[in-house]
Amino acid sequence: MNFAHTVRAVGAPVASALLAGALLMGCSDDPTETDVSPASGIAGQIGQISIRDLFVLGGEGGATIQKGGSAPVYMTLVNSPGEVETLGPSDAPDPNAGTDALTSVSSPQATSVKIIGGPVSLPAGQNVRIGPAAKIVLRGLKQPLNSGDFVAVTLRFKRSGSGSLNAPIQAREGDLQSYSPAP
Template sequence: MTRNSRRWAIAAAAFLAAAPVLAGCGTGEDANTNKPYHPTEAVTVRQNGIDISQAFFLGPEPGSKIQAGGATPLYMSLVNSAQTPDQLVGVGVDPAVGTAKIPAPVELKTGQGVRVGTPTPTIVVEGLKQPLSGGESIRIQLQFANAGIIPVTVPVITRSREFATLAPAPGGDQSSTPSATPSASPTEGATASPSPSPSTTE
């Protein structure tokens, strides 16, 4: 293990041990799930020359859930305002939430922005340990080659309004709608009583 990877592993372990990583929002009239979510309103994280904004995980369609074992893609904007180029080389998430997957480093040239997730999602948290309905938040840490580790709390939003056309995690959104309560059926062997015929008036 190299010195950089050892430092990344130690810092990741300390971060994950100290912070709750999946929080559900309340339910009711004032719950976050009942309010429109606009990425431009999200908190912008600026650290070590990296600006992280408009970050969110794409959840299921309203009324559905991404079931345990499913996956959710990460969308966000990155701007490198440092004097040297950088790379996003890793994403950390608590194993109790799932497993973060980044197939290749994200190149960040000086003074240029990158939109992660479009046109095709690349960074995904898969193997979710709990279902996602939208309104939760997931604590992650972004590992940059030069800027180091930057922690971010990212909301989970539903695929509605302006987010309805965004692509889910590769392989499908893996969501399901809760099944309706089945209607009662006659007891096996019982004979249903015929309905009385309507009477007529002379």
């Protein structure tokens, strides 16, 4: 038996066992227990922007946010341009090379969405965390928001275009107590 055959013969079952173990590590005896950490949000990609841990903050202790109310949106954005043009039109270094910006957010669930303080600058290669202070707020909710449901959120970027993701609604409890409710 050669080395490559041995690696395939032993590696596949070991990899399967490791994968099964990793999947089971998050399980608990309580099937109603929920993970309320920001890592419970969803991830996605719009152009060169990676979206991580996107979620909408629900009511205190899982309370419903009523129709007409407001709810903040939290996430981490990472701008990873493929190629960064470093020279401007005059062959001088361009200080904005590779930067992008979150210019607007919308949701069919809200009559409006406010980015407090204006567009969010996204320097190339940097993580930009939106939270724990409320910066993006869904206003004038068209129907109640319940923890565990999802809300469609469309993000628009200056250079990367736009895209929609379904963000989970997380109860404001546990690790999320430090996150601000909508102002």
